[in-house]
Amino acid sequence: MVQLESPSSAQAIRFVDLRQGMTARVSAVDEDCLVSRRLQEMGFTIGTQFEVVKVAPLGDPIEIDLRGYRICLRRLECDCISIELV
Amino acid sequence: MVGNPNAGKTTLYNALTGASQKVGNYPGVTVEKVTGKLKLAESTVDCIDIPGLYTMNAVSEDERVAAEVVSSKSVEPADLFIYVLDATNLERNLFLFSQIAEFGRPMMVALTMTDRLVGKPREVDAARLSAELGVDVVPVVAFKDRGIAQLKAVIERNLANPRVPSLSLDIPAEVLEEVEILRDRLARAGIDATVGETRAELLAPSEAPGLFISEFSEMKEAIEESRARLAAKNLLRPSIDTQARYAWARAVQEAALTPIRADILGQKQKKAPSRTDRIDAVLTHRVFGLAIFTFVMYLVFQSIYTFATPVMDLIDGGFTTVKDAVSARLPDNDFRSLIVDGVLNGIGSALVFLPQILILFFFIAILEGTGYLARAAFLMDRLLGWCGLNGRAFIPLLSSFACAIPGVMAARVMPDSRSRLVTILVAPLMSCSARLPVYLLLISTFVEPQLGPFWAGVALFGMHLLGLVVAIPVAYFLNRKMIKGSRLHFALELPPYQWPKWRDVWLAMYGRGKTFVQTAGTIIAAMSVVIWALSYYPRAPIIEGSDAAQQEHQLQQSFLGRAGKVIEPVFVPAGFDWRISTAILSAFPARETVVPSLGIIFSLGGDADAESVDLRKKLRESTWPDGRPLFTPWVAAGLMVFFALCAQCMATLAAVKRETNSWRWAAFMFGYMTLLAYVAAVAIHQVARALGQG
Numbered sequence: 001m002v003q004l005e006s007p008s009s010a011q012a013i014r015f016v017d018l019r020q021g022m023t024a025r026v027s028a029v030d031e032d033c034l035v036s037r038r039l040q041e042m043g044f045t046i047g048t049q050f051e052v053v054k055v056a057p058l059g060d061p062i063e064i065d066l067r068g069y070r071i072c073l074r075r076l077e078c079d080c081i082s083i084e085l086v
Numbered sequence: 087m088v089g090n091p092n093a094g095k096t097t098l099y100n101a102l103t104g105a106s107q108k109v110g111n112y113p114g115v116t117v118e119k120v121t122g123k124l125k126l127a128e129s130t131v132d133c134i135d136i137p138g139l140y141t142m143n144a145v146s147e148d149e150r151v152a153a154e155v156v157s158s159k160s161v162e163p164a165d166l167f168i169y170v171l172d173a174t175n176l177e178r179n180l181f182l183f184s185q186i187a188e189f190g191r192p193m194m195v196a197l198t199m200t201d202r203l204v205g206k207p208r209e210v211d212a213a214r215l216s217a218e219l220g221v222d223v224v225p226v227v228a229f230k231d232r233g234i235a236q237l238k239a240v241i242e243r244n245l246a247n248p249r250v251p252s253l254s255l256d257i258p259a260e261v262l263e264e265v266e267i268l269r270d271r272l273a274r275a276g277i278d279a280t281v282g283e284t285r286a287e288l289l290a291p292s293e294a295p296g297l298f299i300s301e302f303s304e305m306k307e308a309i310e311e312s313r314a315r316l317a318a319k320n321l322l323r324p325s326i327d328t329q330a331r332y333a334w335a336r337a338v339q340e341a342a343l344t345p346i347r348a349d350i351l352g353q354k355q356k357k358a359p360s361r362t363d364r365i366d367a368v369l370t371h372r373v374f375g376l377a378i379f380t381f382v383m384y385l386v387f388q389s390i391y392t393f394a395t396p397v398m399d400l401i402d403g404g405f406t407t408v409k410d411a412v413s414a415r416l417p418d419n420d421f422r423s424l425i426v427d428g429v430l431n432g433i434g435s436a437l438v439f440l441p442q443i444l445i446l447f448f449f450i451a452i453l454e455g456t457g458y459l460a461r462a463a464f465l466m467d468r469l470l471g472w473c474g475l476n477g478r479a480f481i482p483l484l485s486s487f488a489c490a491i492p493g494v495m496a497a498r499v500m501p502d503s504r505s506r507l508v509t510i511l512v513a514p515l516m517s518c519s520a521r522l523p524v525y526l527l528l529i530s531t532f533v534e535p536q537l538g539p540f541w542a543g544v545a546l547f548g549m550h551l552l553g554l555v556v557a558i559p560v561a562y563f564l565n566r567k568m569i570k571g572s573r574l575h576f577a578l579e580l581p582p583y584q585w586p587k588w589r590d591v592w593l594a595m596y597g598r599g600k601t602f603v604q605t606a607g608t609i610i611a612a613m614s615v616v617i618w619a620l621s622y623y624p625r626a627p628i629i630e631g632s633d634a635a636q637q638e639h640q641l642q643q644s645f646l647g648r649a650g651k652v653i654e655p656v657f658v659p660a661g662f663d664w665r666i667s668t669a670i671l672s673a674f675p676a677r678e679t680v681v682p683s684l685g686i687i688f689s690l691g692g693d694a695d696a697e698s699v700d701l702r703k704k705l706r707e708s709t710w711p712d713g714r715p716l717f718t719p720w721v722a723a724g725l726m727v728f729f730a731l732c733a734q735c736m737a738t739l740a741a742v743k744r745e746t747n748s749w750r751w752a753a754f755m756f757g758y759m760t761l762l763a764y765v766a767a768v769a770i771h772q773v774a775r776a777l778g779q780g
Contacts, residue, residue: 031323036291041141069174
């Protein structure tokens with residue numbers, strides 16, 4: 001249960017475009033990037049689904065619900081992980 | 087004791103070790119080392135609280151130190167690892183478990199937060215979890231002391247009969263093969279590497295600092311060869327390791343959770359917002375969130391001021407009584423002055439910071455214990471993040487507006503040692519309350535009479551703003567250029583809201599207070615004695631005239647006064663003469679003493695304060711030897727700016743030394759701030775002269 005086939009209709013999206021209430025899934029990761037490794041270690045592995053719970057009043061960071069816990073990330077630091085809307 | 091941050095590790099550690107905790111530093115780094123005694127039925131053991139970490143693949147200094155302790159690279163191997171596992175967050179908690187399990191050292195699990203699962207559709211079955219992991223699992227509710235006795239019994243049992251976890255990760259065969267080949271090569275070179283470490287090295291991202299490559303360069307070729315072979319089969323992917331671990335974690339979670347209770351299954355599975363989400367709807371609201379945050383901050387700092395001030399006055403009063411009593415009993419000589427003006431004064435000036443520190447850390451412990459601190463960091467991160475700090479820096483920076491000593495100590499709330507260091511280095515730029523007497527004196531002497539009360543108010547506000555405005559580029563510069571080390575990618579966990587645990591709050595306060603008194607406190611007291619000696623010696627002969635004249639003569643004569651004269655040429659470009667230079671030097675023990683010192687220097691005796699009309703008059707009238715006025719409004723501005731930016735306060739330097747675990751950073755801070763202050767003061771004076779304002 002590691003790789004998920006993305007349906008052809010899945011729409012790729014960038015972290016900077018995420019809005020409150022959106023649900024997304026990790027579609028690909030950058031194997032060479034340290035930040036990507038850290039994000040994966042925190043739970044953002046390929047195929048993992050997460051929900052955007054809230055955006056901070058000043059636009060950043062965003063609060064994400066994944067694997068049963070809440071984490072806040074700065075949008076611009078997450079480029080190395082590719083996500084798609086669910 | 088090891089585990090994720092927010093897993094309840096600290097609460098459990100406090101329940102097990104209580105007041106026996108000692109806080110020190112790991113050598114050469116700012117990471118704190120917490121050790122304590124754990125009393126079991128048959129023996130007492132040492133228990134180390136390893137800093138919470140998410141993964142053994144360390145990036146920040148804190149994580150690196152924690153990982154080194156776990157892998158026993160920097161310390162003796164532990165006899166037992168107590169892994170603190172958060173029952174509400176199994177998958178991610180098990181990720182780290184899987185990494186540590188591969189070291190093959192004895193482990194057991196303390197299962198926390200089980201009280202939060204009561205009434206939820208699925209609970210964690212400790213027995214099944216134990217079967218899955220191959221080690222003992224003890225559920226605890228630490229703050230209620232539930233399960234603690236059982237935990238201690240199991241710890242004792244595991245120390246006698248250790249159990250090693252069983253782990254089977256789904257890794258492609260080719261990777262397993264290469265890992266074995268590499269391990270063999272490493273073993274033949276005398277390097278003992280675990281399966282986990284070797285696999286991590288093999289599959290590490292190209293950006294990662296290679297563990298073995300950097301330490302054992304002769305292995306470079308072997309590692310490169312293995313990596314090339316895997317790359318050819320498209321298996322050189324670090325994600326293989328991470329995904330295998332999470333797959334294992336999910337499988338264990340599924341096996342360990344009780345089957346969905348039929349009665350709850352029947353109910354409507356509406357996803358109702360949790361209590362935490364409902365609270366967050368208000369506390370992190372676009373508008374209300376920021377407003378409430380501002381209000382909470384105001385409350386906290388107003389409370390510190392309201393409650394600390396009477397206690398500080400008590401301490402001052404107490405010491406005055408003691409000093410008078412001692413003075414009465416000793417003959418009037420050098421020794422008496424040493425004891426009264428040196429030692430007692432020194433101890434008193436160190437202890438006077440204690441109330442503020444204790445109260446601030448009381449509030450920090452509460453904010454952290456409830457989970458609000460993380461929300462506040464979430465709100466503030468945008469403002470603080472772009473210059474290299476992060477959202478959690480607001481507490482140390484805000485505290486520093488009152489006093490930098492608790493502010494610098496409060497930098498502890500930042501988990502990343504790099505941004506912690508930057509925060510510590512800029513915190514003293516915030517205009518603290520001790521600078522106020524200087525501002526008040528100079529503004530009321532030179533601004534108000536000429537420009538009126540409105541501009542006087544603006545000037546005061548401006549001086550406070552100055553520190554903040556300067557801190558931003560300094561933080562940016564320090565973060566980009568000066569400080570080495572990798573920048574930790576920002577990830578902030580928001581734990582569910584909970585009531586603060588009072589034992590944790592009390593131990594946090596007690597711990598910080600004790601640390602301060604033992605380390606920074608002793609330095610402050612020692613430095614006070616040194617400063618006393620510099621202004622006391624050499625003794626001036628008694629001269630004709632008033633007490634004030636005698637005091638002035640003594641100060642001029644002393645090492646401090648002579649130093650002021652020697653330094654004078656340095657300060658002339660800033661428009662300061664030897665009298666101001668001496669006042670600046672004498673402010674080193676504490677900034678507030680600059681006003682009484684100015685009083686002494688201008689022959690008014692040591693009782694002058696910022697309100698003193700005589701002192702203001704004297705300042706306006708004083709001149710250089712050639713008759714030019716000493717103080718022009720611009721010189722006054724220069725002096726205020728100098729005070730705003732200079733790192734004169736030795737108590738702050740002592741606190742910085744303690745928090746950074748080295749004199750190097752304290753010296754650096756002193757250097758850059760004094761340089762900044764000097765350049766600014768000179769610039770102001772020279773520009774004023776060029777414009778003919780003199």
